Amino acid sequence: MRNLEEKTISTQSIFQGRVISLQVDQVELPNGNTSNREIVKHPGAVAVVAITPEDRIILVRQFRKPLEKTIYEIPAGKREAGEDPQVCAERELEEETGYRAGKWNHLVSFYTSPGFADEYLHLYQADELGKGQVNLDEDEFVELVEWTLPECVQAISRGDICDAKTVAAILFWQNQLHQS
Secondary structure (H helix, E strand, O other): OOOOOOEEEEEEEEEEOOOOEEEEEEEEOOOOOEEEEEEEEOOOEEEEEEEOOOOOEEEEEEEEOOOOEEEEEOOEEEOOOOOOHHHHHHHHHHHHHOEEEEEEEEEEEEEOOOOOEOOEEEEEEEEEEEEOOOOOOOOOOOEEEEEOHHHHHHHHHHOOOOOHHHHHHHHHHHHHHHHO
């Protein structure tokens, strides 16, 4: 088995933002040549598959500036430094939707875009929902919708649901229903 590791020669910080930072690493490749890697550093995130007692998933509809369009997503958010992922999931669900969950299940964790970012996302399922308090950030504007599994699959086909975390969440939900 060949060693594919790239060794970092130097790191140059380009940008330090509120959510991400950007750095350029000069690396030595496995063949001895050098190259540059542009890397987005992210503190990590959570996302929540919140299922109502009527077997509908709660989605948030919001405008996403990088895409220049409004899309549907599951509730999600950035982790604070050292924050437990489930605690973050509980906080994000209530802040964005006004719901609290009586039952939590960790589904999977994954890197969102490992070719250029280190963001690690924890996906949870939330059940036994009850009302809490919506507490959006001052620059956050969302609309809640609740869709059935067939409605979600249609939204994926139309491109209304187009981000990886939500597509993965819906596939997990669909798989779980078929195993029951």
